[in-house]
Amino acid sequence: MDTSPVLEIRDLSFSYTGQPVLENVSLTLSKGNYTALIGPNGGGKTTLLKLMAGLLKPSRGTVRVLGLPPRQAAGRIGYVPQEIGINKSFPVSVTDVVLMGRLRSFRGWSRYSKADRMAVRRVLERMGMWEYRNRRIAALSGGQRQRVFIARALVSDPEILFLDEPTASVDAAHQSEFFKLLKELNRTMTIIIVNHDLMVISSQVKSVACVNRRVHYHGKAEITDDMMQMYQCPVELVAHGIPHRVLNIHQD
Numbered sequence: 001m002d003t004s005p006v007l008e009i010r011d012l013s014f015s016y017t018g019q020p021v022l023e024n025v026s027l028t029l030s031k032g033n034y035t036a037l038i039g040p041n042g043g044g045k046t047t048l049l050k051l052m053a054g055l056l057k058p059s060r061g062t063v064r065v066l067g068l069p070p071r072q073a074a075g076r077i078g079y080v081p082q083e084i085g086i087n088k089s090f091p092v093s094v095t096d097v098v099l100m101g102r103l104r105s106f107r108g109w110s111r112y113s114k115a116d117r118m119a120v121r122r123v124l125e126r127m128g129m130w131e132y133r134n135r136r137i138a139a140l141s142g143g144q145r146q147r148v149f150i151a152r153a154l155v156s157d158p159e160i161l162f163l164d165e166p167t168a169s170v171d172a173a174h175q176s177e178f179f180k181l182l183k184e185l186n187r188t189m190t191i192i193i194v195n196h197d198l199m200v201i202s203s204q205v206k207s208v209a210c211v212n213r214r215v216h217y218h219g220k221a222e223i224t225d226d227m228m229q230m231y232q233c234p235v236e237l238v239a240h241g242i243p244h245r246v247l248n249i250h251q252d
């Protein structure tokens with residue numbers, strides 16, 4: 001099995017306004033991993049994901065995705081942001097949004113190739129959204145919109161997929177379908193997912209990185225009483241709207 005690193009972060013620090021958000025972060029993930037980024041609100045998970053995707057530049061240190069600076073690997077990365085601001089009056093359809101994920105092979109404003117359109121159909125069918133292909137994006141529910149943005153990330157066949165709280169507006173039935181899909185995708189792509197519900201996510205992922213200004217990586221994801229001690233992770237989990245502390249605090 002190929003275990004070459006798909007992601008290598010070395011001595012990374014980042015601040016937006018002088019106040020450090022991430023400090024001395026080093027993390028190496030090998031091909032085929034499926035990692036959850038967990039941690040308290042404001043701990044830096046979204047920021048870390050944006051740094052991995054090349055949407056932010058580190059203040060110090062380096063990020064390499066598939067051996068390259070993230071922007072150079074952009075065509076091989078799929079990124080699903082946490083909040084998708086939609087201008088309700090912007091008349092863009094589901095198909096238009098997913099086609100944007102094919103910009104790599106874009107040939108002009110009026111022409112996408114047949115292969116682009118076929119790829120869009122495949123991915124919309126996979127996400128159960130084909131019947132909505134001509135619907136305006138603003139006229140979808142939050143969960144449906146999220147599936148469209150996941151389709152947009154998948155339509156370029158990425159090797160690594162970054163997802164920022166993708167199940168935030170997905171109901172329980174669709175959530176389990178969604179995790180089934182991710183498990184299947186993980187056969188061919190590395191997945192890094194931000195999620196708050198460790199109890200749900202731990203049954204899915206292969207590893208966990210606790211993010212709270214610093215990052216602590218745990219190569220396993222099962223949560224047992226013993227491991228709660230071992231993880232020593234400061235996480236305020238929000239399960240069914242009720243915050244509760246599951247793991248103990250890191251010593252440094």
Ligand SMILES: Nc1ncnc2c1ncn2[C@@H]1O[C@H](COP(=O)(O)OP(=O)(O)OP(=O)(O)O)[C@@H](O)[C@H]1O
Pocket residue numbers: 016017021039040041042043044045046047048
């Ligand atoms: N654009 C920005 N400008 C300034 N500060 C920011 C910006 N974005 C985030 N921050 C701050 O950086 C810190 C980390 O934010 P980030 O969104 O990465 O945390 P998070 O772990 O993803 O939080 P949550 O679980 O609430 O989504 C927070 O204190 C936040 O207020």
